[in-house]
Amino acid sequence: MIRRRSFLAGAGGAALAGAWSISPPAGANAGSLPATARAFPLSSVRLLPSPFLDAVQVNLRYLMSLDSDRLLHNFRTGAGLTPKGAVYDGWESDTIAGHTLGHYLSALALVHAQTGDAESKRRTGYIVEELALIQAKRGDGYVAGLTRKRKDGTVADGQEIFTEIRHGQIFSGGFDLNGSWSPLYTIHKLFAGLLDVHELCGNADALRIAVGLGGYFAGLFAALDDAQLQQVLACEYGGLNESFAELHARTGEQRWLALAERLYDQRVLAPLTAQRDELTNIHSNTQVPKLIGLARIHELNGKPAPAGAARYFWERVTGHHSYVIGGNSDREYFFTPDAISKHITEQTCEHCNSYNMLKLTRHLFAWQPRGALFDYYERTHFNHILAQQNPKSGMFTYMTPLMSGAAREFSGPTDAFWCCVGSGIESHAKHGESIFWEGGDTLFVNLYIPAKARWASREASLRLDTRYPLEGTATLSFESLAKPGRFSVALRVPAWAGSARVLVNGKPVRAGNESGYATVTRRWRANDAVTIELPLALRIEATPDDPDTIAVLHGPLVLAADLGPGPSDLTQLAPALVGADVLAGFKVANAALEFDVSEGTARPGALRFAPFYGLYERRTAVYFKRFTEDGWKMQQATYVADQARRRDVAARSVDVMHLGEMQPERDHHLASEISYPVSYRGLNGRDARSGGFFEFDLKVRPDLVLQATYWGDERRREFDILIDGQPLAHQLLDQDRPGEFFDVEYPIPATLIAGKSMVRVRFQPVPKNTAGPAFGVRVYTK
Numbered sequence: 152m153i154r155r156r157s158f159l160a161g162a163g164g165a166a167l168a169g170a171w172s173i174s175p176p177a178g179a180n181a182g183s184l185p186a187t188a189r190a191f192p193l194s195s196v197r198l199l200p201s202p203f204l205d206a207v208q209v210n211l212r213y214l215m216s217l218d219s220d221r222l223l224h225n226f227r228t229g230a231g232l233t234p235k236g237a238v239y240d241g242w243e244s245d246t247i248a249g250h251t252l253g254h255y256l257s258a259l260a261l262v263h264a265q266t267g268d269a270e271s272k273r274r275t276g277y278i279v280e281e282l283a284l285i286q287a288k289r290g291d292g293y294v295a296g297l298t299r300k301r302k303d304g305t306v307a308d309g310q311e312i313f314t315e316i317r318h319g320q321i322f323s324g325g326f327d328l329n330g331s332w333s334p335l336y337t338i339h340k341l342f343a344g345l346l347d348v349h350e351l352c353g354n355a356d357a358l359r360i361a362v363g364l365g366g367y368f369a370g371l372f373a374a375l376d377d378a379q380l381q382q383v384l385a386c387e388y389g390g391l392n393e394s395f396a397e398l399h400a401r402t403g404e405q406r407w408l409a410l411a412e413r414l415y416d417q418r419v420l421a422p423l424t425a426q427r428d429e430l431t432n433i434h435s436n437t438q439v440p441k442l443i444g445l446a447r448i449h450e451l452n453g454k455p456a457p458a459g460a461a462r463y464f465w466e467r468v469t470g471h472h473s474y475v476i477g478g479n480s481d482r483e484y485f486f487t488p489d490a491i492s493k494h495i496t497e498q499t500c501e502h503c504n505s506y507n508m509l510k511l512t513r514h515l516f517a518w519q520p521r522g523a524l525f526d527y528y529e530r531t532h533f534n535h536i537l538a539q540q541n542p543k544s545g546m547f548t549y550m551t552p553l554m555s556g557a558a559r560e561f562s563g564p565t566d567a568f569w570c571c572v573g574s575g576i577e578s579h580a581k582h583g584e585s586i587f588w589e590g591g592d593t594l595f596v597n598l599y600i601p602a603k604a605r606w607a608s609r610e611a612s613l614r615l616d617t618r619y620p621l622e623g624t625a626t627l628s629f630e631s632l633a634k635p636g637r638f639s640v641a642l643r644v645p646a647w648a649g650s651a652r653v654l655v656n657g658k659p660v661r662a663g664n665e666s667g668y669a670t671v672t673r674r675w676r677a678n679d680a681v682t683i684e685l686p687l688a689l690r691i692e693a694t695p696d697d698p699d700t701i702a703v704l705h706g707p708l709v710l711a712a713d714l715g716p717g718p719s720d721l722t723q724l725a726p727a728l729v730g731a732d733v734l735a736g737f738k739v740a741n742a743a744l745e746f747d748v749s750e751g752t753a754r755p756g757a758l759r760f761a762p763f764y765g766l767y768e769r770r771t772a773v774y775f776k777r778f779t780e781d782g783w784k785m786q787q788a789t790y791v792a793d794q795a796r797r798r799d800v801a802a803r804s805v806d807v808m809h810l811g812e813m814q815p816e817r818d819h820h821l822a823s824e825i826s827y828p829v830s831y832r833g834l835n836g837r838d839a840r841s842g843g844f845f846e847f848d849l850k851v852r853p854d855l856v857l858q859a860t861y862w863g864d865e866r867r868r869e870f871d872i873l874i875d876g877q878p879l880a881h882q883l884l885d886q887d888r889p890g891e892f893f894d895v896e897y898p899i900p901a902t903l904i905a906g907k908s909m910v911r912v913r914f915q916p917v918p919k920n921t922a923g924p925a926f927g928v929r930v931y932t933k
Contacts, residue, residue, distance in 0.1 A: 183665050184641065185590030188520045190513065191604055193264040193351070196583035199601035199616075202765075203582035206540055210579035211262050213545040214255070215270065216564060219278050222252040225296035226281070229308035230288040241568040245817070246309065247332040249296025249341065252278070254573030256344025260351040261580035275348045279357050282345075286360055292367035294360065295338060299331040302824075309334055317374045321382045326434075326813045327823075328386040338368070339389030339440070340573065346397050358401055365398050369410055384416045387813075390440030390507075396447040411448055416441060424460040428467045431487050432830035434813060435472075435480040436570070438464075439507035446514035458518065465511055469527050474553055475692055475702040475773065476538070476709050476763065477531025478505045482812050484835065492697035495774050497721060500551040502571040505535045506578050513585060516597075520590060522643050522667015525597040528585065529645065532598070533620070534709045538764035539571070540579050547575035549814070555725035555772040558717030586615065592638040595668070599625040609636065620706040621744060623648075623685035632677040640675075641668040642683045645707060652684040689734050689746075699777045701728070703737070703760065705744055711763040712753075714770040722798040727754045727776045727790065729783045754783065803931040806850040808912075810925055811835035819847040829924045834860070834892065836926035839870075839916055845923075846913035849930050851904045856933055857897045857912070860926040863888025870922030873913040874903045892926060898933070 198204040220236030225248045227234045238244055243251055256275055263271040286294040289310075297309035312329035315321075322329050342364065348357040368391075372380060395411035398404070419438055422429040430438070442464045445457035471488040473479045478500030486494050509528055516524045538559070539548045546561035549571045562572050587604050588595035594606065599619040606613055610633030617625035627640065644651045644667055653662040653669050656679060663670035671681055687706040694700040703710045712726055729752060730736060736752025737760065739745075746760040763773060778786060809815040811828035812835050825843025829836050839845050849857075857872070861884055868884040880897045887893065904910060916922040 183639075183663055183670060184520055184668065185593050186519065188517055188588045188590035188593075188595060190517070190585055191587040191589070191606070193261065193581055193584045194267075195605045195607065196265070196586060197603045198265070198583050199603065199614075201601045202537060202542070203600050205542055206537065206579045207262065207265060207582055209542055209545040210258070210540065210576060211266065211268060211271070213564065214258055214262060214576060214580075217255065219255075219274055219281075222255055223278065223281050223285075223296070225249055225298060225308075226252070226285050226294065229296065229298075229310065230285045230294075232285065232288060239568060240566040241563075242570075243568045245332060246298045246300055246306070246330070246334075247337055248298055249309075250337040250570070251340075251568045251573050252296060253337070253340030253342070253344035254576055256341075256357075257347040258576035258580045260344075260347040261577060264351045265581055265583055272352050275352050275357075276354060279345070279348060279354055279360065282360050283356055286363055292363035292365075294364055295334075295341060297331055297334050297337045299329060299334075301330060313371055316383060317371050319375075319379060321379060323382060323386045326387055326816070328383065332817070333387040333389075335383070335386065335388035335391050337389075338364070339391045339394055342391070342394035342397075346394070346401070349401065361394075361398060362402065365395060365407065365410075369406065372410060372413065380413070381417055384414065385418070387434070387437045388414070388416075388441075390444045392441065392444030393447045394444075396444060396451055399451060400447075408448070408451055411444065412452070414444070420445070420460060423464050424456050426459070426463050428471070428488060430467065430472065430485040432835060433485050434483055435468075435485050436483065436501055436503045436507060439468075439504060439511060443507060443511050443514065446511060450514070461511065462515060465508070465515055468508065471695070474499060475704070476500060476534035476551065476553070477508075477527060478502075478535040478551060479508070480504055482809055483814055484812060489695040491694040492700040492774070495553050495555075495700075497552040497554045497557045497719060498550050499553045500535060502535070502539045502548060502551065502578070503574045505531050506574040509536070509585075516588070520588070520595065520641075520666065520668075523646065525585075525643055526646050526667065529598055529707050530709075532582075533707050534764055536578050538767070539575055541767045543767070547572050552719070553773045554721060555774070556714060556719060556721045556723045556770050558719045558770045559767060560718070587613065593641050593670070594638065595641045595643070596625075596627055597643050603630075609633065609638070619685075620687065620708050621742065623687045623706065624682060625685075626680055626682040628680040629675060629677055632675060632679075635674055635676045637672070637674045639663075639670050639672040640681055641670045642681070643667055644669050644683075645685065647690065647704070647706070648685045650686060654682040654684070656680055657682075689737055691734065693777075694774070700774055701733075701777050702774050703734070705762075708744065709763045709773060710744075710746065710760040711766055711771040711773045712748075712758040712760055712775075713766055714772055717768050717770055720770060721801045723770075724755060724791070724794050724798075725776070726756075726758060726772055727778060727783070728752055729754050729778045729780060731779060733777060754787075800931070805852055805855060805930045805932065807927070807929040808847055808849060809835065809927055810837040810845075810923075816847065819849065821845060821847040834926040836860075836924040838924035839914055839922040841916055841919050841921065843922075844913055844915040846911055848909050849912050849928070851899070851907055851910050851930060852932075853901065853904065854933055855899045855904065855930045857899055857928065857930050858894050859897070859928045860892055860894050861887070862924070862926065863891050863893050865924075867920070868916075868923065869920045870914055870916040872897065873915065874899065874910050875907075876911075876913075877903055879903065879912075899930070 218236050221239050224234040224238040259271040259275045298306050299309045299312050309331050312331050326333050345357040345361040348354045392411045392414040395407045399407035442461045446461040449457040472485050480501050481494040482498040483501050512524050512528045541561050548559045549569050586598045599617045602615050604613045612631040614628045614630050651669050689705050691701050736748050737746040740747045748758045750757045823845035826839040826845040865884040872880045914922040
């Protein structure tokens, strides 16, 4: 039996903040764990039946349904070649076109490594042949499928913007760079796909294409001084620094590492390097790949600063910016540290963020094995990643909403191609990649997922059998071992477990205990087996900013109340939990970890709880307000009234525009000139300077009011608001409400919206003035 002091502050009201500390624990037995570790190659692991194997198989079917020639459409047309397939809809018909092909290459290479599927490898070979032809046709190393929208509205090949940038013509509106949507993000995805195909499919041509593409961008960046480069890096560039670092690792050429080090966004990375959390109101997934890049740079140059920034970022995000399911962000943005209870919305937890945070976690574990890293990994892997793919359709969520009454919304097979579809096809191609690790004479078991594996360095065949987390037992068997040998097996003991029982060949043994692992060191032989038994129980975790906003977990699984079949209904009353010990009201319903909670504990009525990830097509509640019985009696009227106000706003709202935020601006087809996203006091917005404007689409129906939110301390801002080119209002801001935000309502004349379902709203400054900033616009019924 081994025991481990929980990182959590007590089962009755533990906060996530600090739960994932990775500094060495006091009193650790220094030296018993290796200093570094490496994961088993994905090709050495084969999954056994489980939800994770199901996810890989469903994902493979979706990958096979996609047409490579349709994904290559813009690559060929941009090079003056006739396309072989029609362009897909969704993001592939926007200026971010081409990003999906990079994800697709990665996903095919990963699923080939995970399953051995031959068709996946064949498809990567075909795409690489096409890209080589396209690159040769262009003649300068460039190859991509992105486009750009010119000022006259015409859409052209995206290479035009790089010619402009090379000559110092740099125009960025946040996620727009010279009329193209996050173009360097798209380039990074293509680099990543090519490098994955090179590594996992052994395709040397993929590396040659990447080197040619790298040469093109090396020339571009060499033409820019440092200030100009920072202008370019202000627009999302994915993990382009990681791509150039990896080119150095593959080729040995120092120029690639020097370029990777130069791609350093000072505004975001300098504070993190200095160990300062200035993440509030910053777009979250724009940042995570940059830190993955710094992690890879550290592995190649050995400098401590990039590693320090990566570790600090990981600890801040996981401990102070993350929800109970492991995901982060509200409407794609970080918010004030620890303010979880104020951001439980229908727009929580973008999948790309968690996909990238798990990649960063793997880097950190490789540097210094710590169980806390995989406590976070496991939580996110079960509760967010597995929740993101609908096992019936194989489709993906963009956000995984945690607001009470919300249901997940999934992509379509050919009409979405969001970033989270791209990261989704990668996530669900590689569920076996982090189960087994090795370092020195130690074998790590980090995830309890049924699998077989080949341990090359010991010429051993392993098998991990478990029904975890339905049950707390997992058994690792050495099905073959070339020769007996003395080494250690380190089995992760999650912090929430507190203790574990370990058996070798069915007999209890005393295991070592360090950094979250039960370690057994002995002379192992073929057919030996080691078993770990973890206690599974219900527990509560509270948000760090409100001890009475709570979530319920069982082992690693977040439980949710099943509120009925989707779609979302944000107007229904959010349930609450009442009592001195709310867990006493949970009764086991069945072996699938479902629990019934009686009306005495659940208000306003009884609830059925189940693992959150599996409620794919249901409305759910994840966070609950907790009351004592007396507290409920005192606050019931206020609670119900607050809920009623929320329901009223939701019921009357026709459309909402979150200005200054990437996806809402894309969804509402925002266009702008001399306009910039802004962030102030926890809110994002947008303004337009003299001679510019910003405009966007809003849904309408009869009898509406348009509402805009402003900051009350603005000095002399004068602008017009127009609907479809017709004046709606003239607004003057001049210190109207010092020290606070305020809303202005503009009744919309019936003549402006008669017979319409959509209108174009435009904010336009008067000469020598500024429009806004506006911190959100909505239309609702009077």
